[in-house]
Amino acid sequence: MATLEQSAEPRSDRPTTRELLTRGDTRRKATDRVMAVVVTLAFVVALIPLLSLSWTVLSNGIGRLSPYFLSVSMRGVFGGMDAGGIYHAILGTVLVTGVAALISVPIGIMTAIYLVEYGTGPLARAVTFFVDVMTGIPSIVAGLFAYSLFSLFLGPGVRFGVVGSVALSVLMIPVVVRSCEEMLRLVPNELREAAYALGVPKWLAILKVVVRTAIAGIVTGVMLAVARVIGETAPLLVTVGVIDSINTNVFEGRMMTLPVYVFRQYAQGLVPCADGATDCIATINIDRAWAAALTLILIVMLLNLAARMISKFFAPRTGH
Amino acid sequence: MSNSPQLARPTAAETAAVAAPAPSSGAPGDGPRTPVRGHPHRDRAGRAFSTAATVAGSTILVTLAAVAVFLVLRAWPALSASPEELTEGIQWFPEGTTLLGFVGPMLFGTVLASVIALAVAVPVSTGIALFISHYAPRRMANALGYLIDLLAAIPSVVYGLWGVAWLAPRLQPAWAWLSETLGFIPLFEGPAANPPRVILTVGIVLAVMILPIITAVAREVFLQTPRLHEEAALALGATRWEMIRMAVLPFGQSGLISASMLGLGRALGETMAVLMILSPGLTYSLALLQAGQHQTIAANIANQFPEANPLGVSTLIATGLALFVITLAVNMAARWVVARRKDFSGAN
Numbered sequence: 001m002a003t004l005e006q007s008a009e010p011r012s013d014r015p016t017t018r019e020l021l022t023r024g025d026t027r028r029k030a031t032d033r034v035m036a037v038v039v040t041l042a043f044v045v046a047l048i049p050l051l052s053l054s055w056t057v058l059s060n061g062i063g064r065l066s067p068y069f070l071s072v073s074m075r076g077v078f079g080g081m082d083a084g085g086i087y088h089a090i091l092g093t094v095l096v097t098g099v100a101a102l103i104s105v106p107i108g109i110m111t112a113i114y115l116v117e118y119g120t121g122p123l124a125r126a127v128t129f130f131v132d133v134m135t136g137i138p139s140i141v142a143g144l145f146a147y148s149l150f151s152l153f154l155g156p157g158v159r160f161g162v163v164g165s166v167a168l169s170v171l172m173i174p175v176v177v178r179s180c181e182e183m184l185r186l187v188p189n190e191l192r193e194a195a196y197a198l199g200v201p202k203w204l205a206i207l208k209v210v211v212r213t214a215i216a217g218i219v220t221g222v223m224l225a226v227a228r229v230i231g232e233t234a235p236l237l238v239t240v241g242v243i244d245s246i247n248t249n250v251f252e253g254r255m256m257t258l259p260v261y262v263f264r265q266y267a268q269g270l271v272p273c274a275d276g277a278t279d280c281i282a283t284i285n286i287d288r289a290w291a292a293a294l295t296l297i298l299i300v301m302l303l304n305l306a307a308r309m310i311s312k313f314f315a316p317r318t319g320h
Numbered sequence: 321m322s323n324s325p326q327l328a329r330p331t332a333a334e335t336a337a338v339a340a341p342a343p344s345s346g347a348p349g350d351g352p353r354t355p356v357r358g359h360p361h362r363d364r365a366g367r368a369f370s371t372a373a374t375v376a377g378s379t380i381l382v383t384l385a386a387v388a389v390f391l392v393l394r395a396w397p398a399l400s401a402s403p404e405e406l407t408e409g410i411q412w413f414p415e416g417t418t419l420l421g422f423v424g425p426m427l428f429g430t431v432l433a434s435v436i437a438l439a440v441a442v443p444v445s446t447g448i449a450l451f452i453s454h455y456a457p458r459r460m461a462n463a464l465g466y467l468i469d470l471l472a473a474i475p476s477v478v479y480g481l482w483g484v485a486w487l488a489p490r491l492q493p494a495w496a497w498l499s500e501t502l503g504f505i506p507l508f509e510g511p512a513a514n515p516p517r518v519i520l521t522v523g524i525v526l527a528v529m530i531l532p533i534i535t536a537v538a539r540e541v542f543l544q545t546p547r548l549h550e551e552a553a554l555a556l557g558a559t560r561w562e563m564i565r566m567a568v569l570p571f572g573q574s575g576l577i578s579a580s581m582l583g584l585g586r587a588l589g590e591t592m593a594v595l596m597i598l599s600p601g602l603t604y605s606l607a608l609l610q611a612g613q614h615q616t617i618a619a620n621i622a623n624q625f626p627e628a629n630p631l632g633v634s635t636l637i638a639t640g641l642a643l644f645v646i647t648l649a650v651n652m653a654a655r656w657v658v659a660r661r662k663d664f665s666g667a668n
Contacts (some may be wrong), residue, residue, distance in 0.1 A: 136587020
């Protein structure tokens with residue numbers, strides 16, 4: 001358009017056609033540059049919380065994190081005592097999450113197999129839709145559900161490990177289904193057809209060919225799902241409760257879990273120390289919260305890293 | 321995918337597996353048999369397997385229904401109680417209100433915090449998604465995406481700690497400045513609370529927490545933009561930004577909407593960060609910078625639940641039911657938009 005206007009009223013400093021064709025509109029170019037900066041800034045802005053959070057947790061938590069902190073519980077620890085640890089919380093987290101995985105993994109994998117290998121018609125469509133919807137259930141609602149379920153049969157005030165595991169499974173199953181489904185769909189159809197051609201029945205072909213081919217991806221998906229629920233706090237707060245000592249029985253009694261421990265220590269706040277007290281640390285609860293948060297993040301990151309490693313090194317060769 | 325007809329019908333297979341007697345003596349070659357059906361023994365195992373898969377799939381639907389049913393059952397004592405009973409029976413229940421009057425302000429607070437989070441997170445994550453899909457070098461795109469995904473791996477309780485210890489003190493001057501210069505707008509009415517345990521701070525933390533999911537969905541959608549559309553725009557002389565505005569954004573619009581709704585669903589149900597940062601209060605105030613004005617449903621449940629009596633627990637579960645219904649509606653709408661988009665997208 002610029003060409004037409006300018007050729008209509010000739011001027012002495014008229015640019016040549018070649019210049020017009022190669023030179024961009026400066027305003028448009030400027031907008032382009034500004035937007036490139038804005039878009040890059042958006043990415044940089046998102047890195048601020050990631051970096052500051054990592055640094056804050058690391059610098060605040062590293063001080064108290066020690067073998068002693070990892071190996072003792074909070075039993076008999078009170079006031080500003082320079083003592084206490086997270087052994088009971090780690091144990092509780094491992095047990096509660098482990099039971100949740102035991103519940104969710106079989107259901108999740110079988111649902112994925114159903115969706116990929118068997119599912120047709122309205123049921124499969126409904127399951128696909130509601131798996132997605134289920135990923136959006138608020139974690140606290142999952143906790144309330146597990147509590148309602150058990151308290152209806154066992155009376156009010158139930159709090160033990162398995163209740164928390166059920167709550168976590170509600171959150172975990174859809175994640176497992178999603179990732180397993182994706183992995184099963186990646187298995188080339190030729191493999192299935194080759195198995196059928198050899199006379200292998202369908203169920204055996206699924207178990208021995210399809211699932212075995214996708215196993216690395218499935219393990220990765222399960223580990224990511226575990227990493228996802230291991231940091232859940234709210235559902236465990238309402239279903240498993242808090243306790244200061246070690247409890248290894250998931251069917252009876254309250255258990256401490258790592259995320260709840262972080263919250264609990266934070267909520268207890270500063271300790272009023274008497275003047276001149278030598279063995280009293282005012283900020284001991286907050287310090288413990290940071291150290292436990294660091295442990296929690298390390299566990300989650302290790303799980304993530306291990307999952308990526310598995311999917312990278314044990315992935316089947318695709319041949320193209 | 322091949323579906324043999326006898327396996328596709330779960331109920332028939334189920335009844336057959338139970339009813340059919342196991343012919344264990346049927347040696348191969350005894351009678352005429354079709355090569356597809358195979359050994360009768362194996363066929364039974366196949367049916368059992370397909371039944372197990374179908375049952376597992378149905379568990380999803382049963383679980384969702386069970387969540388609704390059990391919440392209603394346990395919330396019933398509170399739903400059917402009169403306001404007087406609630407006030408008498410529960411220590412923290414405000415006097416002279418109904419259950420609806422109790423949930424109302426919290427619902428308002430929940431929605432307010434989520435809307436702030438969304439208003440911050442959607443532009444930023446659109447930018448991040450564009451950066452990863454169209455600006456960053458192709459080889460780095462995966463690694464950058466993983467970096468953003470790391471934000472999703474951090475537990476919410478840690479976000480709470482970070483929000484209180486790192487973010488809040490740094491936001492305080494900004495909030496003070498906002499209330500001084502823009503205080504005439506009701507939203508920013510002063511005085512700005514110090515420490516800033518206010519809903520605007522909560523909104524920022526929630527925004528960080530929902531960034532990864534919005535970015536992940538938006539990135540996928542932007543990457544699906546037909547290559548030909550982009551190249552056509554560039555061939556017409558469009559700059560990169562004009563190409564994005566003409567080809568990428570219109571194509572990704574509905575995907576972006578559903579991504580935002582997924583983020584909204586997350587923000588509505590977020591508990592710990594709100595519980596740890598917000599100083600609660602039950603009002604319909606619009607003042608984002610004042611403390612003790614707002615509370616969210618989820619945070620209130622986590623706060624009161626451990627020490628609540630049976631009627632109190634019922635009341636909290638009733639509020640949880642309200643939260644469940646809202647998030648369910650938001651998520652279903654989002655998924656519906658995504659599903660509809662798949663059918664009409666020009667990508668395939």
